[in-house]
C-alpha cells in the first residue's frame with residue numbers, strides 16, 4: 001500500500017526537534033513507499049498564526065531535506081469545514097450547547113461527588129426550541145458538540161462502544177466511547193477547534209496514514225467516530241513517543257532553544273539533527289545517517305519505544321563529528337570551494353581534516369593553517385632541533401610518505417624520538433599541539449610554507 005501522509009503544525013512558533021521528529025517520521029514513511037507528503041499548516045487560529053512562522057517551517061523542513069509534495073493552509077478552507085459542520089448538524093450529530101465554563105465545572109464536580117465519571121450529561125439535547133430561543137434571546141451563543149455514537153436509541157442511555165485501531169507504533173488500541181464527553185467542535189464565537197478541520201482535510205486530501213505524537217492518542221477514538229459520521233474510512237494511525245528535554249520536560253514551540261532554526265544556526269549538519277530526531281527513543285542504534293534515503297532504510301515505526309525519549313543536545317556534538325568524519329569529499333565540494341579551497345586540493349584536504357571537526361565551520365581554521373597564516377610555536381629549548389629538522393626537509397614532490405621519511409631522518413640526526421620529536425614539529429607547523437595527522441597535512445602545507453614556519 002502506498003502512503004499519503006501529512007505533517008500538520010500550527011504556524012504559531014518555530015518548530016523544534018520534537019516536531020521535526022513527527023515531520024521526518026511522515027516523510028520517511030512516504031519515502032519508503034513511494035508515497036506523498038503533505039505539509040498542512042493548521043492556521044485556523046488566525047490570531048496566533050503568522051506567515052513568518054509558516055515560512056520558517058517550510059525553510060526548516062527544506063533544510064532537513066523534506067520538500068512537501070503539497071502545501072495547504074487551513075485558513076483557506078473554512079468553507080469546507082462549514083459545509084461538514086452543516087452536514088453533521090442536519091444529521092443531528094452536532095448539537096448546540098449553552099452552558100458556560102463555570103456551569104460545566106460545577107456539573108462535573110457534582111458528578112465526581114456522586115462517584116460518576118465527569119462526562120458531559122448531554123443536558124443540552126433536552127432543550128426545547130422555545131428554551132433555546134430564550135437562551136439566545138438572553139444573548140447566549142451556543143458551542144457545538146458532536147454526538148458520540150455510544151448509545152442504541154436513547155442518548156441518555158449510553159452503552160459500551162469500543163473503538164479499536166491497530167496503531168503503527170502502539171499496537172492494538174481500544175477506547176470505550178461511553179467514557180468520553182461529546183467533544184466540542186465549534187466554540188461559541190464560531191471558531192473551530194482543531195478536530196473537525198483536521199478530519200475534513202484528512203478526508204479531502206485522502207490521507208492513508210496519520211502519524212503523530214502520542215499526545216493525540218486520546219483524541220483518536222473520537223476522531224475515528226467523526227470520520228465515520230462523515231461517511232469516510234478512517235486512516236491508519238500511528239502515535240509515536242514524545243521527546244523531552246534532558247531534564248524530562250516537554251518541548252514547547254515557545255521555548256525556542258531546541259528549535260530547528262537554532263540548531264541550524266549552531267552549525268549542526270541537517271543529517272545530524274535528522275538522524276538523532278528519528279533514531280532517539282527507538283530500539284535502533286543512534287548513528288549518523290548519510291542522507292534521508294539511508295535513514296529511510298533504517299527507520300521502522302514499530303521500533304519506536306513506548307517511553308518518552310530524552311533529548312540531550314550534547315548528543316548532537318558527538319554525532320555531528322562522526323557524520324563529518326564519515327562524509328565523502330564530494331558532498332562538501334561546494335562548501336570547501338566557497339572557503340577558497342582549490343578543487344584539486346579539496347579531496348586530500350578533506351581527508352586530512354574531516355576527523356578533527358566538531359562543526360563544519362571548524363574547517364576554515366584548518367584551511368588557514370594549511371594555506372597561510374600560522375604563527376609557529378617554537379619553545380626555546382626546541383629552537384636548534386627545529387633548525388636541524390629544516391635542513392633535512394626533502395625536495396618536492398611530496399606525498400603521504402614524506403612525513404615518515406623526513407622524521408626518520410630528523411630522528412637519526414637529532415636522536416629525538418616519540419613526542420619529543422613530533423610535538424615540536426607539530427607546534428611549529430600548525431601553531432597548535434593537536435590536530436590532524438601531519439603525514440596528511442604536510443603535503444598540503446607544501447615545502448615553501450613548511451620552511452617558512454621552521455625558520
Ligand code: GLU
Pocket residue numbers: 008009010042194198211212216
Ligand atoms: N495541528 C495539530 C498539532 O500540531 C495536528 C495534529 C495531528 O497531526 O492530527 O498538534
